[in-house]
Amino acid sequence: MINKTGINIDLKDRVALVTGSSSGLGMEIAKYLAKSGATVAIHYHSQKQPADQVANEINSNGGKAKVFGGDVSNRAEVESIFKSIDVELGPLDILVNNAGIDGKRQLCGEDNPDDWENVIAVDLMGPYYCAREAVKRMKKAGHGVIINITSVHEYIPWSGYTAYSSAKAGLSMFTKTLAQEVSELGIRVVSVAPGAIKTPINKDVWGNPTTSKDLMTKISMPRMGETSDIAEAVAFMASDMASYITGTTLVVDGGMLLYPAFKHGG
Numbered sequence: 003m004i005n006k007t008g009i010n011i012d013l014k015d016r017v018a019l020v021t022g023s024s025s026g027l028g029m030e031i032a033k034y035l036a037k038s039g040a041t042v043a044i045h046y047h048s049q050k051q052p053a054d055q056v057a058n059e060i061n062s063n064g065g066k067a068k069v070f071g072g073d074v075s076n077r078a079e080v081e082s083i084f085k086s087i088d089v090e091l092g093p094l095d096i097l098v099n100n101a102g103i104d105g106k107r108q109l110c111g112e113d114n115p116d117d118w119e120n121v122i123a124v125d126l127m128g129p130y131y132c133a134r135e136a137v138k139r140m141k142k143a144g145h146g147v148i149i150n151i152t153s154v155h156e157y158i159p160w161s162g163y164t165a166y167s168s169a170k171a172g173l174s175m176f177t178k179t180l181a182q183e184v185s186e187l188g189i190r191v192v193s194v195a196p197g198a199i200k201t202p203i204n205k206d207v208w209g210n211p212t213t214s215k216d217l218m219t220k221i222s223m224p225r226m227g228e229t230s231d232i233a234e235a236v237a238f239m240a241s242d243m244a245s246y247i248t249g250t251t252l253v254v255d256g257g258m259l260l261y262p263a264f265k266h267g268g
């Protein structure tokens with residue numbers, strides 16, 4: 003893809019898997035990687051129809067995409083997704099661990115531990131299962147990129163979301179530790195940390211005037227993020243333009259981490 007400044011993000015001949023690409027961030031990331039030339043494995047858990055739609059859109063615009071279903075928190079299902087990709091698309095070059103859930107807002111002690119476990123299973127175990135399948139293949143090829151979609155909540159505590167924040171902070175450390183493990187094998191591992199991006203995951207917040215006003219006080223720039231803000235960052239991180247970047251997080255949050263409440267007072 004030639005971007006606005008004429009710099010080329012070229013993912014031609016690369017095969018990419020984007021988990022959770024039937025909606026929100028994952029859907030946009032899949033489209034951007036395809037526009038940049040990659041063959042994309044669209045992954046869904048429960049929403050096959052929108053996944054098929056994304057793949058059709060990519061294929062009818064001259065790109066290449068196929069749909070794969072399964073639960074990232076189930077090791078056997080992850081193994082079978084990767085085996086199907088081997089057969090149908092060839093060796094994987096890029097893994098984007100995007101599938102994730104916020105979980106219900108619940109205070110610790112008043113919560114249901116099953117919900118906590120489920121968030122950890124999807125947001126932390128899922129990326130781990132996918133990364134270990136990817137690493138096995140990338141080791142053989144001598145190259146590859148793994149991008150973990152974390153969140154500003156790898157840094158910012160978030161009351162009511164202990165599972166989510168813990169999973170994202172854990173995923174960030176997984177990025178660093180795995181990057182250290184595989185750096186001499188030609189494999190890069192990075193995180194992209196979105197702030198408040200307008201997607202279905204947080205529609206109850208941006209769709210309501212009171213909570214949306216509160217949210218804006220938490221972002222330095224005067225707008226929420228768009229899915230394209232994240233997709234562009236991921237396409238860059240996946241490309242050879244980022245070939246010396248590993249084990250770190252690219253934060254894409256419009257300055258949420260700048261403590262905007264400190265613009266005044268203190």
Ligand code: BGC
Nearest residue numbers: 104153154155197198203204
């Ligand atoms: C969450 C969103 C939230 C944002 C900022 C993200 O990681 O998924 O629901 O709006 O962080 O708090």
